[in-house]
Amino acid sequence: MDHSISSRSLSRSPSPSISPFNSKRMILNPVFHKFNFDSRNFEIKPLVSRQNRPVVVAVRSSNQKVHNDGFVLEDVPHLTNFLPDLPSYPNPLKKSQAYAVVKQTFVSPEDAVAQNIVIQKDSPRGVHFRRAGPREKVYFKSDEVRACIVTCGGLCPGINTVIREIVCGLSYMYGVDEILGIEGGYRGFYSKNTLTLSPKVVNDIHKRGGTILRTSRGGHDTNKIVDNIEDRGINQVYIIGGDGTQKGAALIYKEVEKRGLQVAVAGIPKTIDNDIAVIDKSFGFDTAVEEAQRAINAAHVEVESVENGVGIVKLMGRYSGFISMYATLASRDVDCCLIPESPFYLEGPGGLFEFIERQLKENGHMVIVVAEGAGQEFVAQSMPAVDEKDASGNRLLLDIGLWLTQKIKDHFTKVQKMTINMKYIDPTYMIRAIPSNGSDNIYCTLLAHSAVHGAMAGFTGFTVGPVNSRHAYIPIARVTETQKTVKLTDRMWARLLASTNQPSFLNCSEVLHHQEKAGRKTTEVINSERTTST
Numbered sequence: 001m002d003h004s005i006s007s008r009s010l011s012r013s014p015s016p017s018i019s020p021f022n023s024k025r026m027i028l029n030p031v032f033h034k035f036n037f038d039s040r041n042f043e044i045k046p047l048v049s050r051q052n053r054p055v056v057v058a059v060r061s062s063n064q065k066v067h068n069d070g071f072v073l074e075d076v077p078h079l080t081n082f083l084p085d086l087p088s089y090p091n092p093l094k095k096s097q098a099y100a101v102v103k104q105t106f107v108s109p110e111d112a113v114a115q116n117i118v119i120q121k122d123s124p125r126g127v128h129f130r131r132a133g134p135r136e137k138v139y140f141k142s143d144e145v146r147a148c149i150v151t152c153g154g155l156c157p158g159i160n161t162v163i164r165e166i167v168c169g170l171s172y173m174y175g176v177d178e179i180l181g182i183e184g185g186y187r188g189f190y191s192k193n194t195l196t197l198s199p200k201v202v203n204d205i206h207k208r209g210g211t212i213l214r215t216s217r218g219g220h221d222t223n224k225i226v227d228n229i230e231d232r233g234i235n236q237v238y239i240i241g242g243d244g245t246q247k248g249a250a251l252i253y254k255e256v257e258k259r260g261l262q263v264a265v266a267g268i269p270k271t272i273d274n275d276i277a278v279i280d281k282s283f284g285f286d287t288a289v290e291e292a293q294r295a296i297n298a299a300h301v302e303v304e305s306v307e308n309g310v311g312i313v314k315l316m317g318r319y320s321g322f323i324s325m326y327a328t329l330a331s332r333d334v335d336c337c338l339i340p341e342s343p344f345y346l347e348g349p350g351g352l353f354e355f356i357e358r359q360l361k362e363n364g365h366m367v368i369v370v371a372e373g374a375g376q377e378f379v380a381q382s383m384p385a386v387d388e389k390d391a392s393g394n395r396l397l398l399d400i401g402l403w404l405t406q407k408i409k410d411h412f413t414k415v416q417k418m419t420i421n422m423k424y425i426d427p428t429y430m431i432r433a434i435p436s437n438g439s440d441n442i443y444c445t446l447l448a449h450s451a452v453h454g455a456m457a458g459f460t461g462f463t464v465g466p467v468n469s470r471h472a473y474i475p476i477a478r479v480t481e482t483q484k485t486v487k488l489t490d491r492m493w494a495r496l497l498a499s500t501n502q503p504s505f506l507n508c509s510e511v512l513h514h515q516e517k518a519g520r521k522t523t524e525v526i527n528s529e530r531t532t533s534t
């Protein structure tokens with residue numbers, strides 16, 4: 001049986017059925033379980049830890065801590081959790097010419113991906129996720145699949161590639177030919193038209209930025225969306241979007257389960273900010289970092305050609321400074337990188353002005369990269385209180401780039417009486433409104449195919465993504481409960497400080513203290529600055 005280690009298998013036993021969002025955990029006895037599916041006996045081998053400890057299958061709620069020293073599987077739901085009599089069929093990939101020579105076409109039901117791969121000899125095996133990939137059995141007949149794809153939230157390079165590869169994956173691997181594109185994000189389910197998608201329609205779309213399905217913020221109405229899914233007879237829903245979108249996907253999945261519909265809900269995580277928890281990296285991030293090099297390069301060329309040139313490049317990153325950090329490290333032309341996670345100050349010893357003065361004396365020019373979410377509390381103090389949010393409820397950011405440019409200009413011309421040449425470059429949308437590069441295209445393909453294999457195999461309420469380079473099915477709540485931020489105590493940030501030689505603005509104990517609540521603090525600052533400003 002393919003999903004032998006899942007909570008679903010457990011729910012077939014006399015044990016109570018397990019919902020993916022409750023907090024039950026069960027220990028499998030290290031004996032073989034036999035179930036009869038489709039007149040075939042499948043032998044289910046329980047997983048045991050290397051130390052021969054019983055496996056713990058953890059079905060986690062957002063506040064649960066896994067604290068077992070054995071093997072822990074954080075599993076995703078399966079349609080048979082709530083539709084126990086659902087029939088299964090042989091995977092059509094068995095007959096695929098392309099896969100004929102593959103040594104192991106199907107992922108072993110026991111394969112799991114470890115969240116932590118750096119461990120010590122006696123450390124616990126820790127949390128694992130189900131490995132993504134094709135299964136021997138599928139829970140949909142190809143000609144009965146009616147799939148839909150929706151894209152929500154901000155843009156990101158590679159969305160069109162993901163759309164293309166879901167369509168081509170469904171069509172070429174599984175023979176599915178009913179695929180709908182929902183136009184304009186979540187609200188498109190109930191207020192917009194649909195597009196009929198086929199390999200022919202999507203053939204060239206990966207060469208274009210944006211999303212052919214268009215996107216939107218706001219408009220998530222679970223009941224209306226699921227009503228529409230039912231009305232259209234959709235049974236596979238592919239949802240491409242960031243943290244907000246994935247929260248919406250979890251609600252759709254819950255409603256589908258409540259109504260007992262045979263609908264697989266698969267999330268594909270998207271964000272330019274790379275702040276989605278658990279997964280290694282979000283698609284399009286590398287492309288954006290590459291594109292940011294062009295802006296940084298332009299700033300560098302400009303400022304090295306004038307007297308006392310100071311270039312400021314503002315890059316995206318609402319709560320996390322990954323784009324800025326990686327663009328800085330990649331470029332080597334950046335003298336200072338300011339991110340939301342690392343507080344900074346302008347005046348006095350160890351401050352930004354002192355650093356700029358030193359750089360100008362030594363080099364005659366400098367380049368600063370600033371993430372859009374950095375220093376929001378400063379900008380808020382200099383502006384009247386406003387309370388603007390986007391349609392999804394995300395607070396709109398104040399322009400740190402313009403604020404910083406003005407502050408530096410004022411300080412050096414008025415206080416220091418120096419001639420200074422400021423060049424402010426804001427390539428915000430330019431780094432995300434482009435097609436994905438080659439490696440992101442391949443990454444998007446793997447994400448899309450993993451999602452298709454997962455849905456066909458009957459998994460639902462999951463997000464796909466690489467964990468330590470292996471693609472996995474991750475419970476949606478796991479990727480939405482926290483946001484990934486730059487850790488000031490990690491070696492990557494130290495590498496950045498060493499490469500720019502910028503001040504760290506915090507002493508050692510301040511860093512540790514700040515880091516403890518860094519992610520939460522950044523979110524709090526951004527979400528509260530409008531109301532606290534005077």
Ligand SMILES: Nc1ncnc2c1ncn2[C@@H]1O[C@H](COP(=O)(O)OP(=O)(O)O)[C@@H](O)[C@H]1O
Nearest residue numbers: 153217218219220241242243244245247248392
């Ligand atoms: N907590 C939530 N619950 C349900 N839907 C949400 C939630 N947060 C956002 N959404 C919906 O997800 C979509 C995209 O969210 P948004 O925050 O704009 O972008 P992203 O998904 O990229 O983070 C919007 O349609 C929004 O209504």
Ligand SMILES: O=P(O)(O)OC[C@H]1O[C@](O)(COP(=O)(O)O)[C@@H](O)[C@@H]1O
Nearest residue numbers: 153154242270271272273316317318
């Ligand atoms: O102007 P828009 O389209 O709302 O997008 C701006 C925001 O979108 C982002 O690019 C990413 O946000 P999401 O991943 O939530 O879509 C942020 O960096 C930025 O603040």
Ligand SMILES: [Mg+2]
Nearest residue numbers: 153242243244
């Ligand atoms: Mg978001």
